[in-house]
Amino acid sequence: MPTFKLDGLDVPFEAGDTIIKAAHRVGIDIPHYCWHPGLSVAANCRMCLVEIGPPPGRKPLMLDVFEWDRDRQDYVQQRKPKLQPACQQAAVEGLDVRSQTSDHAKRARAAVQELLLLNHPVDCPICDQAGECRLQDYWLEHGTRKKRMLDERVRKPKAVVFGPTIVYDAERCIVCTRCVRFVEEVVKDPCLAKRERGNLSEIVLSPGRKLDNAYTLMTEYVCPVGALTAQDFRFKARVWFLRSARSVCVGCATGCNDFADYDPRNQTVYRYRPRENMQVNRYWMCDEGMLDYQRIHQGRVETALVGNKPVAREKAIQKAAKLLDGVKPETLAVVLSAEHSNEDNYALLTLVQGKLGASQVFIAGRPDGEGDDVLRDKDKNPNRAGVVGLAGAAPHSVGDLFKAVAAGKVTHVVSLGSEAFGISADDFKAIGKVTRVALATHSGPLTAGADVVLPAGSWVESEGTFVNKKGLHQQAERVISAVGDARPAWKLVSELAAALGKSLDFKRVRDVQRAMLGGDAPVPTRPSEKPLGAPV
Ligand code: SF4
Ligand code: SF4
Ligand code: FES
Numbered sequence: 001m002p003t004f005k006l007d008g009l010d011v012p013f014e015a016g017d018t019i020i021k022a023a024h025r026v027g028i029d030i031p032h033y034c035w036h037p038g039l040s041v042a043a044n045c046r047m048c049l050v051e052i053g054p055p056p057g058r059k060p061l062m063l064d065v066f067e068w069d070r071d072r073q074d075y076v077q078q079r080k081p082k083l084q085p086a087c088q089q090a091a092v093e094g095l096d097v098r099s100q101t102s103d104h105a106k107r108a109r110a111a112v113q114e115l116l117l118l119n120h121p122v123d124c125p126i127c128d129q130a131g132e133c134r135l136q137d138y139w140l141e142h143g144t145r146k147k148r149m150l151d152e153r154v155r156k157p158k159a160v161v162f163g164p165t166i167v168y169d170a171e172r173c174i175v176c177t178r179c180v181r182f183v184e185e186v187v188k189d190p191c192l193a194k195r196e197r198g199n200l201s202e203i204v205l206s207p208g209r210k211l212d213n214a215y216t217l218m219t220e221y222v223c224p225v226g227a228l229t230a231q232d233f234r235f236k237a238r239v240w241f242l243r244s245a246r247s248v249c250v251g252c253a254t255g256c257n258d259f260a261d262y263d264p265r266n267q268t269v270y271r272y273r274p275r276e277n278m279q280v281n282r283y284w285m286c287d288e289g290m291l292d293y294q295r296i297h298q299g300r301v302e303t304a305l306v307g308n309k310p311v312a313r314e315k316a317i318q319k320a321a322k323l324l325d326g327v328k329p330e331t332l333a334v335v336l337s338a339e340h341s342n343e344d345n346y347a348l349l350t351l352v353q354g355k356l357g358a359s360q361v362f363i364a365g366r367p368d369g370e371g372d373d374v375l376r377d378k379d380k381n382p383n384r385a386g387v388v389g390l391a392g393a394a395p396h397s398v399g400d401l402f403k404a405v406a407a408g409k410v411t412h413v414v415s416l417g418s419e420a421f422g423i424s425a426d427d428f429k430a431i432g433k434v435t436r437v438a439l440a441t442h443s444g445p446l447t448a449g450a451d452v453v454l455p456a457g458s459w460v461e462s463e464g465t466f467v468n469k470k471g472l473h474q475q476a477e478r479v480i481s482a483v484g485d486a487r488p489a490w491k492l493v494s495e496l497a498a499a500l501g502k503s504l505d506f507k508r509v510r511d512v513q514r515a516m517l518g519g520d521a522p523v524p525t526r527p528s529e530k531p532l533g534a535p536v
Contacts, residue, residue, distance in 0.1 A: 001013070001014070002091075002093040003093070004019070004022070004091055004092060004093065004094060004095035004096070004097060005094075005095065005096045005097060006019070006023055006028060006097045006098075006099060007097070007098060007099055007100050007101045008101070009028070011023055011026055011028070011091075012026070013025075013091035016090075017090070017091045018041065018086065018087055018088060018089060018090060018091060019050065019086040019087075019089050019090075019091050019095075019097055020032060020035055020048055020086040020087045021037060021087075021091075022091045023086070023099075024037060030048050030050065030086045030087075030099050031047045031048060031109055031138055031141070031142060032045070032047050032048040032086075032087060033045035033047050033116075033134055033174055033176045033224050033225075034047075034087070034176035034177060034178060035048060035087035036178055036181075036182075036222055036283070037283065038186070038282055038283040038284070039178060039181045039182060039185055039186075039222070040181055040185060041087050041088050042176070042177050042178075042181065043085045043087055043088040044175070044176065044177060045112065045116075045174065045176050046085060046108070046112050047109060047112050047113075047138065048085050048086040048087045049083035049084065049085055049086070049105050049108045049109065049112075050083060050084060050085075050086045050089075050097050050098060050099045050102065050105050051081050051083055051084075051097070051098040051099075051102035051104050051105050052081075052084050052089065052095060052096065052097050052098075053095075053096030053097075053098070055092075055094070055095075056094075060081055061081065061082040062079045062080065062081060062082060063079065063080055063081070063082045064077060064078075064079060065077075065078050065079070065080055066078070080104055081104055083102075083104060083105060083108050086099070106142070109138070109142040110142055110143055110144040110145075113135075113138055113139055113142050113143040114143065114144075114145070114147055114148070116135065116174050117135065117139065117143075117147055118147055118149045118153065118199070119153040119154045119171070119199055120135065120153075120171065120172065120174075121153070121171045121172065123169075123171075123172060123226065124136065127172065127226035128226055128229045128230075128233060128234055128235065129172075129223075129225055129226030129229075130226070130238070130239070131238060131239040131240045132239050133224075133225055133226055134224035134225060135174070135224075135225050154171075154199050154200065155171070156170035156171045156173075156202055157169075157170045157171075157202070158170065158171055162192075162205060162210065162211040162216075162228075163210040163211035163212040163216055164210075164212055164216075164231070165211075165212075165216045165217055165220075165230060165231050165232065165287065166211050166216050166217070166219060166220055166228055166229070166230060166231065167228070167229050167230075167231060167234065168203060168227060168228055169226065169227050169228075169229070170202040170203070170227070172225055172226045172227040173201075173202060173203055173225070173227035174224070174225055174227070175194060175201045175202070175203065176223075176224060177194055177203075178222040178223060178224065179192055179203060179219040179222060179223055179228060180192045180193060180194060180203065182215075182218055182219055182222050183211070183213070183215075183219065186215065186218070186284060186374065187213050187214075187215045187218075187374065189213045190206065191205060191206050191209040191210065191211055191212075191213070192204070192205065192206065192211065192219070193205075193206050203227075214286050214287055214288065214370075214372060214374070214376060215284065215286055215287060215374065216287055217230055217232075217285075217287045217290045217291070218274075218284055218285065218290075220233075221273060221274065221285075230271075232271070232291060233270065233271050236270060237263060237270045239261070241263055241265070242261040242262060242263055242270060243261070243262060243263075243264050244259040244260065244261050244262075244273075245259070245260050245262065245460075245477045245478070245479040246259065246275060246476070246477045247259065247260040247272070247275075247459075247460060247476045247477060247479060248382065248459075248466050248474045248475075248476040249272065249285060249289040249292060249382070250292065250339065250381075250382035250383075250459045250466065251286070251288050251289035251292040251380065251382070252288070252289070252369075252371075252376055252377040252378075252379060252380050252381070252382070253377040253379040253380075253381060253382065253384060253385070253468055253469035254280065254281065254375050254376065254377045254468060254469065255280060255382055255466055255467075255468030255469070255472065255474055256274060256277075256280060256281035256284070256285045256286075256289055256375060257274070257275035257276070257277040257280055257281060257474065258272040258273060258274055258275050258285060258289070258290075259272065259273045259274075259275050260272055260293065260460055260479045261273065262460075262479050262480050264480075267480040267481050267483075268297065268480070269293045269296050269297070269460060269479060269480060270293070271290070271293060272285065272289065272290050272292065272293050273285075273290075274290075279470075279472065280468065280470075280472065280474075281375055284374070284375060285375070286374070286375050286376050288369075288376065289375075293460075295442070295458075296458050296459075296460055296480075297483070299442045299443055300441060300442055300443075300455075300458070300483055300484070300486070301418075301440050301441060301442060301443055301447060301453055301455045301456070301486070302455055302483050302484025302485060302486060303455055303484055303485045304316030304317075304452070304453060304454055304455055304485060305447075305450075305452070305453040306319050306451070306452050307451065312485075313454065313455065313485045313487070313492075313495075314495075316452050316453070316454055317454065317492070317495050317496055317499050318499055319451075319452050320437040320451075320452040320454065320496055320499070321496060321499035321500045323412070323435050323437060323451060323452065324356065324412060324414065324435075324437065324496075324500060325500060327356070327411065327412045327435075328411075329356060329357030329358055329359065330359065330360075330409075331409065331410055331411040331412060332352065332356055332357070332358035332360070332410075332411075332412045332413075332414075333358060333360040333361070333362060333401060333404065333410045333412070333413045333414075334348060334349065334352035334353060334358050334360070334361055334362070334413075334414050334415075335362045335363070335364050335398055335401065335413060335414070335415035335416065335417070335446070336348065336349065336361065336362070336363050336364070336387045336390070336391060336395060336416055336417075337363075337364055337365060337383075337387070337415075337416040337417025338363060338364070338365030338366075338379075338381035338382070338383050338384040338386075338387050338417075339365050339366060339381055339382065339383070339417045339418070339419065339441075340383065340416055340417055340456075340459075340464075340489060341383060341386070341459065341462070341464025341465055341466055341476070342383065342386045342387075342389075342390060342464065342465040342466070342467065342473075342516060343462070343463070343464050343465060343488075343490045343509055343512045343513060343516070344416060344439075344456070344462075344464065344488065344489035344490050344493075345383070345386065345387050345390050345416060346390055346490070346512060346515070346516045347489065347490035347493040347494065347504065347506055347512055348414065348416050348439070348489065348490075348493050349361070349390055349391070350493075350504060350515070351414075351493050351496065351497045351500075351502065351504060352414050355497065355500075355502040355504070356500070356502070358414075360396070360404065360409070360410060361391050361395040361396070362395050362396045362397065362398050362400065362401050363384070363387050363388070363391070363394075363395040363396070363397060363398065364398040364415065364416075364417050364419065364420040364421060364446060365380075365381035365384060365417065365419060365420075365421060366380040366381050366419040366421070367380065367419065367421050367422035368380060368421075377469055379469065382459075382466045382468070383466045383467055384469075385467040385468065385469060385471055386465065386466060386467035386473075389467060390516075397421065398420045398421055398423060399421070399423065401413065401431075402423075402427075402431060402432075405431055405432045405433075405434045406432060410434060411433070411434055411435065412434065412435045412436075412437075413434055413435070413436045413437070414436075414437045414438075414439075415436065415437070415438045415439070415440075415446045415450075416438075416439050416440070416456070416489055417439075417440060417441075417444075417446055418440045418441060418442040418443065418444030418445070418446050418447060419444050419445060419446070420444075420445040420446055423445055424445055425444065425445045425448035425449075426448070427445065428445045428446065428448045428449055429448050429449035431449070435451050436449070436450040436451055436452075437450065437451065437452045437454070437496075438450035438452070438453045438454070439453075439454045439456045439489045439492050439493070440453060440454075440455075440456055441455075441456045441457070441458045441486070454492045454496075455484060455485050455486035455487070455492075456486060456487070456488065456489040456492060457482035457483075457486045457487055457488040457489065457491075458482075458483075458486075459476060460476070460478070460479035460480055461478065461479070461480060461481065461482040461483070461486065461488060462478050462482075462488035462489075462490070462491075462509055463475065463476065463477055463478045463509045464476050464509075465513070478509075488509065490506055490509065490512045491506070493506070494506040494507070
């Protein structure tokens with residue numbers, strides 16, 4: 001692989017790479033605002049300027065400049081190297097690039113920083129971006145002095161509603177155009193534009209348009225400062241109180257990789273952010289997925305129910321065991337869930353099919369929704385492929401369960417999950433004479449009218465493996481503790497097995513994973529070990 005030198009280090013690059021892209025790939029950060037690895041190059045912020053030594057045998061490119069000479073109290077003519085934007089300069093074999101080791105580059109960055117802050121309001125105490133703002137970080141790292149402008153700063157529009165999810169503050173905007181390029185290039189919805197020049201520039205909506213598509217929250221995410229804020233996250237949390245875990249979006253079968261940002265003090269998830277995975281979601285997520293964290297704390301089954309009455313979990317498990325004990329295996333059915341992880345489904349299948357002998361396997365999940373060519377899949381389940389893989393053959397749809405019950409072929413059902421591909425709660429209440437034990441995170445059709453409901457932990461309350469539509473096995477970390485009396489579904493199954501006198505020996509999620517992989521196999525590797533929340 002060809003290489004170039006960056007501050008004395010050899011950096012390998014691929015054909016077509018720019019200096020910043022090659023450096024980014026090996027984890028070296030060249031300061032930047034407007035560059036984003038998933039967008040075209042705008043080269044408008046000039047924060048990434050670097051000094052590049054001349055190719056062998058050539059003279060360096062120099063500029064004539066006037067510098068203020070304190071002693072002479074006058075400007076004197078000087079020469080200095082012509083700096084290049086690392087985001088635009090192609091990587092070339094043998095190039096000698098100086099970023100942190102160039103005094104000229106350092107002075108240029110300090111000047112850019114001073115320019116960007118000339119008209120910037122001192123909003124940090126009330127700005128959502130504070131704590132993860134590029135202007136703050138780079139000012140500490142590269143700013144050298146207080147701003148010298150004594151004039152009143154330029155005033156611009158604040159709190160402009162761009163659409164149902166995003167609010168814009170023109171005074172905070174550094175006009176890097178990342179948001180403009182994102183809607184144009186990724187979403188193909190050119191609804192944002194830049195108007196005016198110099199310190200009057202601002203981002204505006206295209207005439208007659210609103211920022212209202214399936215990826216609006218990504219504009220806030222790519223904004224390197226606090227100019228675009230999300231209605232959903234505005235003023236809800238300070239980011240320095242949040243911790244991040246590597247998770248996987250369960251909003252659809254794409255399985256975008258994300259960071260779940262949560263407050264450990266109240267065990268609450270506040271937002272999802274995309275986690276780079278070039279095989280799955282590149283750098284992006286859709287709005288539906290980014291807001292899907294809300295389901296973690298809404299409509300949850302927090303206590304066990306017997307005949308719709310809250311009871312202690314242990315009592316409900318005893319009741320469920322009593323209902324399932326001695327049932328004829330041929331009339332016992334298991335409903336697996338495309339909403340749940342492989343671990344949860346595997347544990348249930350092991351108990352109901354493996355230990356209790358049920359042969360009728362069904363699958364349930366969330367009903368189909370909208371899909372598109374960017375990321376969204378119309379299958380709104382994160383693990384349909386995983387369930388099909390575990391069941392060995394395509395399980396019957398939950399719709400067939402109604403026919404089996406009506407024909408008297410099924411008398412007892414153990415189900416996992418809440419949704420049933422659009423079949424309503426009322427339909428389930430009228431399913432007929434069947435005994436049902438439901439393990440569920442949320443109230444839904446599968447819990448409606450169930451004899452026993454056991455409160456299951458959600459996708460962020462236990463580590464889990466999800467298989468996306470491409471067949472990629474992806475592991476999500478545990479983020480927060482289970483709410484109320486809930487426990488991970490694999491654990492509930494283990495407790496139910498013990499109550500039935502059928503030991504499963506699943507004490508930790510790793511036990512389930514080991515069993516799933518065939519006993520001695522090593523447990524799956526953890527998600528990519530990229531630094532948490534590393535900015536791009
Ligand atoms: S709103 Fe943010 S992303 Fe858009 S141009 Fe301004 S600073 Fe850049
Ligand atoms: S495309 Fe699917 S997996 Fe990706 S963020 Fe959206 S809902 Fe989640
Ligand atoms: S990152 Fe903005 S000019 Fe290079």
